[in-house]
Structures are given as C-alpha cells and as structure tokens.
C-alpha cells in the first residue's frame with residue numbers, strides 16, 4: 001500500500017505533526033519545490049517549470065482545506081544558490097511574513113540524481129539566511145522517489161539511501177533534523193494524490 005504524503009509527514013514528525021499547517025518549501029534551484037507544493041496541496045497552486053533556465057523568482061502562497069477542516073498554508077520560495085544574492089534572500093525571508101509568525105516546518109527539497117553540490121550549497125546558504133536552528137524544524141524531502149532504488153530496480157528505503165549514497169554534509173543535516181526525511185514522487189497524477197490525501201482525513 002502506498003502511504004500518502006500527509007501520512008508520511010505525520011510519521012516523520014509525530015507527535016508534533018498535528019500542529020503543522022504552515023509550511024515553507026526551500027532548497028536549491030530546480031530541486032522540485034513547486035512540484036512538491038502541488039503534491040502537498042493536491043492541486044496545481046504553483047507553476048513548476050519544465051526547462052532548464054526558468055526559476056521561480058518570487059514567493060507564492062498556496063492553501064488547501066482538508067476534509068478534517070484543517071487548512072494547510074504552503075509558501076513556495078525561489079531556489080537559493082548564493083546568500084549574497086540579496087534579492088533572492090529577501091524574497092525567501094518573506095516566507096516568514098507570509099506564514100506569520102513563521103513556518104511550523106521547512107521542507108528542504110532535493111533530487112537524488114543531481115549533483116549534490118547544489119543541494120549542499122543551498123543547505124549552507126539557508127543556514128546563513130535562517131540561522132543554524134533552521135534544521136530543527138526541517139523535514140528533508142527527496143523527490144523523484146522512483147529513482148531511489150536497488151540494482152534490481154526495487155525501491156530502496158530512503159534511510160538506507162542516505163546511509164549508502166549521501167555525502168557527509170547531507171548526512172550531517174539528516175542527523176541534525178532528527179532523521180526526518182521523506183521520499184516523494186511528484187509525477188503521480190494529481191487526482192490520485194488528492195484522493196490519497198482525502199482518504200487519510
């Protein structure tokens with residue numbers, strides 16, 4: 001049985017997950033933030049970019065109401081590569097304002113098949129922007145779940161993937177954020193994702 005994204009969030013953050021309804025999506029450029037936001041909300045609130053050049057330059061806010069009545073607020077932020085790029089930093093900081101008084105959780109979005117240097121750089125820059133305690137409320141998200149697999153193509157547990165394939169910076173961040181990590185496939189059809197979310201609430 002495929003567990004829904006929300007079920008995984010609950011698992012990753014139990015028992016505090018029940019209070020999580022303000023979420024900021026952060027990470028390197030093109031890591032899958034907007035796509036993940038859509039997965040999370042169950043509808044296309046954010047515009048994922050198909051191509052190499054375009055990047056989300058502004059924060060965007062999306063929300064959804066779960067059948068339980070709980071409203072989920074999600075802020076999509078521009079990808080960060082350099083904390084000296086003040087325009088991007090200022091925009092990312094707006095996520096705090098949009099989710100006043102601040103997010104309950106940062107979702108740090110990464111892709112398994114990319115050069116990890118981008119993710120390591122983003123991680124470092126996000127610590128500069130939000131401070132070292134940033135990881136205390138972070139859940140790491142590895143998108144492209146179907147690429148995380150054994151040699152025989154069967155899906156690999158994400159914790160096993162981190163232990164086997166991640167570099168020391170990512171492992172350190174994984175430990176600092178309490179080993180909260182979730183693997184997600186954003187390419188599943190929206191309707192089935194929505195159904196999956198609704199079934200859990």
Ligand SMILES: Nc1nc2c(ncn2[C@@H]2O[C@H](COP(=O)(O)OP(=O)(O)OP(=O)(O)O)[C@@H](O)[C@H]2O)c(=O)[nH]1
Pocket residue numbers: 028029030031032033034035036047048049050051054055056057077078079143144145184185186187
């Ligand atoms: N196969 C696969 N592709 C994905 C997944 N998630 C994101 N992508 C692809 O990754 C690329 C980047 O996705 P976006 O959601 O635009 O990434 P982003 O972090 O919002 O990008 P910027 O806003 O430009 O920084 C797109 O081509 C997506 O289709 C996934 O789970 N599986």
Ligand SMILES: [Mg+2]
Pocket residue numbers: 033034035047048049055056076
């Ligand atoms: Mg985007």
